[in-house]
Amino acid sequence: xxxxxxxxxxLSVFLRDGRAEQTVVDGVSFDLAAGEVLALVGESGCGKxxxxxxxxxxxxxxxxxxxxxxxxxxxxxxxxxxxxxxRRVRGRDLSMVFQEPMxxxxxxxxxxxxxxTPFRRHRGQSRREASNSAEAMLRRLGxxxxxxxxxxxxxxxxxxxRQRVLLAMAMACRPQVLIADEPTTxxxxxxxxxxxxxxxxxxxxxxxxxxxxxxxxxxxxxxADRALVMQRGRIVEEAGVGDLFRAPTHDxxxxxxxxxxxxxx
Amino acid sequence: xRSVASKLLNGVLLVLGVTFISFLLMVWFGPDQTYTLxxxxxxxxxxxxxxxxxxxxxxxxQRYGEYLRELATxxxxxxxxxxxxxxxLLARTVPVSLLLMIPGFLLGNLLGIALGLxxxxxxxxxxxxxxxxxxxxxxxxxxxVVIIAFQVLLSTPYGLDLFPVRGWQxxxxxxxxxxxxxxxLALVFVTVGYNTRFYRALFVEEYGKDxxxxxxxxxxxxxxxxxxxxxxxxxxPIVTRIMFSIPLVVISGSLLLESYFGIxxxxxxxFEAITSGDQPVLKAVVGLTAVAFVLIQTATELLYRxxxxxxxx
Amino acid sequence: xxxxxxxxxRLKGDPAGVAGLLIVGVFLLLAAxxxxxxxxxxxxxxxxxxxxxxxxxxxxxxxxxxQDIFERSVYSVRTAFEIGLVVAVLxxxxxxxxxxxxxxxxxxxxxxxxxxxxxVLDAIPFYLFVAAVAYALQGRPWAMHLAMVATxxxxxxxxxxxxxLKLRGQDFVxxxxxxxxxxxxxxxxxxxxxTSHILLVQGTLALVAAIKTEVILSFLGLGxxxxxxxxxxxxxxxxxxxxxxxxxxxxxxxxLFALLMGFNxxxxxxxxxxxxxxxxx
Numbered sequence: 001x002x003x004x005x006x007x008x009x010x011l012s013v014f015l016r017d018g019r020a021e022q023t024v025v026d027g028v029s030f031d032l033a034a035g036e037v038l039a040l041v042g043e044s045g046c047g048k049x050x051x052x053x054x055x056x057x058x059x060x061x062x063x064x065x066x067x068x069x070x071x072x073x074x075x076x077x078x079x080x081x082x083x084x085x086x087r088r089v090r091g092r093d094l095s096m097v098f099q100e101p102m103x104x105x106x107x108x109x110x111x112x113x114x115x116x117t118p119f120r121r122h123r124g125q126s127r128r129e130a131s132n133s134a135e136a137m138l139r140r141l142g143x144x145x146x147x148x149x150x151x152x153x154x155x156x157x158x159x160x161x162r163q164r165v166l167l168a169m170a171m172a173c174r175p176q177v178l179i180a181d182e183p184t185t186x187x188x189x190x191x192x193x194x195x196x197x198x199x200x201x202x203x204x205x206x207x208x209x210x211x212x213x214x215x216x217x218x219x220x221x222x223x224a225d226r227a228l229v230m231q232r233g234r235i236v237e238e239a240g241v242g243d244l245f246r247a248p249t250h251d252x253x254x255x256x257x258x259x260x261x262x263x264x265x
Numbered sequence: 266x267r268s269v270a271s272k273l274l275n276g277v278l279l280v281l282g283v284t285f286i287s288f289l290l291m292v293w294f295g296p297d298q299t300y301t302l303x304x305x306x307x308x309x310x311x312x313x314x315x316x317x318x319x320x321x322x323x324x325x326x327q328r329y330g331e332y333l334r335e336l337a338t339x340x341x342x343x344x345x346x347x348x349x350x351x352x353x354l355l356a357r358t359v360p361v362s363l364l365l366m367i368p369g370f371l372l373g374n375l376l377g378i379a380l381g382l383x384x385x386x387x388x389x390x391x392x393x394x395x396x397x398x399x400x401x402x403x404x405x406x407x408x409x410v411v412i413i414a415f416q417v418l419l420s421t422p423y424g425l426d427l428f429p430v431r432g433w434q435x436x437x438x439x440x441x442x443x444x445x446x447x448x449x450l451a452l453v454f455v456t457v458g459y460n461t462r463f464y465r466a467l468f469v470e471e472y473g474k475d476x477x478x479x480x481x482x483x484x485x486x487x488x489x490x491x492x493x494x495x496x497x498x499x500x501x502p503i504v505t506r507i508m509f510s511i512p513l514v515v516i517s518g519s520l521l522l523e524s525y526f527g528i529x530x531x532x533x534x535x536f537e538a539i540t541s542g543d544q545p546v547l548k549a550v551v552g553l554t555a556v557a558f559v560l561i562q563t564a565t566e567l568l569y570r571x572x573x574x575x576x577x578x
Numbered sequence: 579x580x581x582x583x584x585x586x587x588r589l590k591g592d593p594a595g596v597a598g599l600l601i602v603g604v605f606l607l608l609a610a611x612x613x614x615x616x617x618x619x620x621x622x623x624x625x626x627x628x629x630x631x632x633x634x635x636x637x638x639x640x641x642x643x644x645q646d647i648f649e650r651s652v653y654s655v656r657t658a659f660e661i662g663l664v665v666a667v668l669x670x671x672x673x674x675x676x677x678x679x680x681x682x683x684x685x686x687x688x689x690x691x692x693x694x695x696x697x698v699l700d701a702i703p704f705y706l707f708v709a710a711v712a713y714a715l716q717g718r719p720w721a722m723h724l725a726m727v728a729t730x731x732x733x734x735x736x737x738x739x740x741x742x743l744k745l746r747g748q749d750f751v752x753x754x755x756x757x758x759x760x761x762x763x764x765x766x767x768x769x770x771x772x773t774s775h776i777l778l779v780q781g782t783l784a785l786v787a788a789i790k791t792e793v794i795l796s797f798l799g800l801g802x803x804x805x806x807x808x809x810x811x812x813x814x815x816x817x818x819x820x821x822x823x824x825x826x827x828x829x830x831x832x833x834l835f836a837l838l839m840g841f842n843x844x845x846x847x848x849x850x851x852x853x854x855x856x857x858x859x
Contacts, residue, residue: 089484098482107573286702287706291710404838407793513704517703521794524798
């Protein structure tokens with residue numbers, strides 16, 4: 001039994017809509033074990049992304065409200081952490097990769113400038129050291145000419161390359177947990193598989209637990225160890241991936257799987 | 266190379282368009298200057314003479330062509346009212362207008378940026394509301410009302426009586442401050458509302474962008490996000506805004522401020538030329554502003570290239 | 579795109595917007611009263627004493643000619659609305675038409691011409707343009723309106739052009755084209771209605787700009803020639819204020835401020851109701 005690296009208890013997120021409040025995440029609880037790949041599956045709008053943002057402390061402050069008994073990372077309860085302390089955790093012990101690589105990087109700064117940031121900020125490296133670390137990371141991701149990539153601006157790179165850069169940034173400090181929110185949905189099919197392979201591989205090499213958010217059951221089947229099925233803000237099923245596909249216990253899970261099967265014939 | 270040529274062509278077309286419309290309206294449809302020059306009791310020969318001098322006997326295109334030639338060679342003639350050479354008039358008045366308008370224009374924008382940032386940072390909370398209410402209020406007060414009110418409050422015994430009521434006797438930095446302060450305050454007051462609205466919208470949009478979320482996800486402190494990410498990405502819209510509000514604010518604004526405060530700048534000269542029908546001056550001012558507009562556009566394009574790596578080199 | 583029902587309910591829930599609407603409504607009633615010949619008819623009547631203080635007979639006092647300031651202020655509401663409405667409606671229509679054409683035929687000579695026209699009109703100093711138009715029209719009263727419409731449409735035009743460009747690439751437009759609908763029909767029936775939120779807000783803002791511009795033009799002597807407006811009243815007051823008589827100034831600036839504030843609040847509320855992302859709430 002692996003140690004639990006992330007423990008979430010009764011996490012709820014409320015969105016303000018005018019004067020009313022909408023519950024988008026409703027009392028979610030789960031554990032993430034060290035080194036495992038846990039998939040969070042559900043349709044768009046079920047609250048998967050908001051759960052991730054809540055864990056990261058990235059909810060829009062004026063419009064969203066967070067309630068949780070516990071969001072335990074290692075031995076720190078993130079739910080009770082102040083803003084300054086949370087800032088130090090982000091990118092170092094807990095990282096996230098988002099869905100849309102085309103807009104995730106700052107367009108007016110070179111890739112190198114952005115990629116070296118986690119190394120400089122969280123590992124205290126100098127500019128030269130960080131540059132070397134960044135290049136090493138890119139090489140591990142299979143990029144043949146990291147030096148040239150670092151000197152480019154984001155708009156000069158393809159979506160797949162940008163996502164790899166973001167992945168490199170996220171893994172720079174060998175975080176305990178990596179949250180990947182639909183990391184390949186916006187990429188073309190051939191690139192999708194490559195990026196996911198890279199993601200899982202890097203995670204294993206660093207001992208990082210991965211929370212993989214997706215609506216694609218194919219991805220779940222291929223890459224995840226366990227899966228959480230989410231519907232309208234609640235977790236309706238939790239199972240090992242094999243069990244989930246062989247014998248889903250909840251109607252919604254069954255419907256999802258059936259629909260996916262239907263599409264792939 | 267092609268883009269430089271096409272930009273140049275656009276500039277020329279613009280200048281042509283502006284001069285054409287102005288010429289059409291002012292000179293072709295405008296008042297007959299003959300009697301202004303020689304009075305009512307002139308002989309038919311004298312009238313003929315003057316008309317030939319003014320070029321009234323020539324067809325439209327010839328007169329327009331003549332106008333363009335005058336502009337191109339800076340052969341601007343002399344003011345009908347004062348006889349002063351138009352070139353001398355421009356040399357005298359333009360620096361005054363610049364000294365008058367630039368501080369208020371820059372301050373109005375800087376203040377607008379600062380307030381807009383504050384509102385965007387504290388979006389939805391009371392800081393934002395206060396800024397919004399203040400800017401809507403400022404936008405609802407007429408420039409004229411502001412000028413009159415400030416003059417009363419700052420320059421007359423009914424108020425603080427600290428500054429000269431009107432005029433421009435500037436012979437050093439201190440006297441400059443005395444004469445420029447009240448108009449500058451008025452200009453800032455009038456423009457800050459509009460500027461703040463614009464910059465607030467801009468910064469709200471920037472703050473909502475994905476790459477800001479990425480920066481936060483990697484632990485960037487708020488100050489860094491503001492200065493490094495938000496501001497640098499906003500430079501292009503900010504530059505656009507400032508450059509393209511120059512004609513509106515500086516040129517039109519100077520007319521009103523100078524007329525009211527009796528400041529001898531190009532705005533006042535233009536207004537006097539309008540009321541007295543002083544065509545040489547008006548023709549020169551129109552040509553000058555058209556060229557300035559084109560120069561501003563060109564400068565803006567160059568600045569874009571410096572500020573945004575996505576703009577093709 | 580927000581439905582009309584949602585927009586209306588959002589508007590109703592916005593206290594600033596409601597306040598704006600009420601203020602505008604009150605002023606509209608005043609203007610209607612003047613048009614109907616019921617209010618403000620004594621604006622030219624110089625029967626009062628010079629610079630009388632506000633009192634029972636002259637609620638706001640009188641000006642240097644003995645004219646009743648209250649009557650003049652109320653009559654000016656009509657002037658303001660006339661100019662505001664004419665300029666707002668015409669400039670918005672012109673901006674919509676030219677902006678739509680420009681966006682639809684983007685990067686063709688049509689677009690090029692409209693953009694050139696926009697550049698030219700933006701480059702001409704506004705007061706010069708008004709004066710030039712006034713000359714050309716030989717003193718007919720609508721020089722001011724014409725000049726304003728000719729220059730105000732550019733902002734609306736720019737925004738409509740951008741929106742039409744966006745809409746042009748959307749599915750429903752492609753569908754309409756495949757079905758064989760003519761360009762004109764697609765523009766009029768399908769594309770332009772989707773710009774109505776822009777037009778409404780810009781129209782309100784143009785109204786505000788028109789009223790403010792008239793004030794300055796009248797002060798410079800280039801504006802209202804017969805009748806009275808707040809601009810003319812303020813022009814009068816520049817002589818009166820140094821002598822210590824503030825009634826004219828207070829009345830004109832107070833009413834002007836109230837009306838402009840009302841419209842600005844309304845424009846803001848409309849904008850927020852149609853596009854809540856930008857709201858400060």
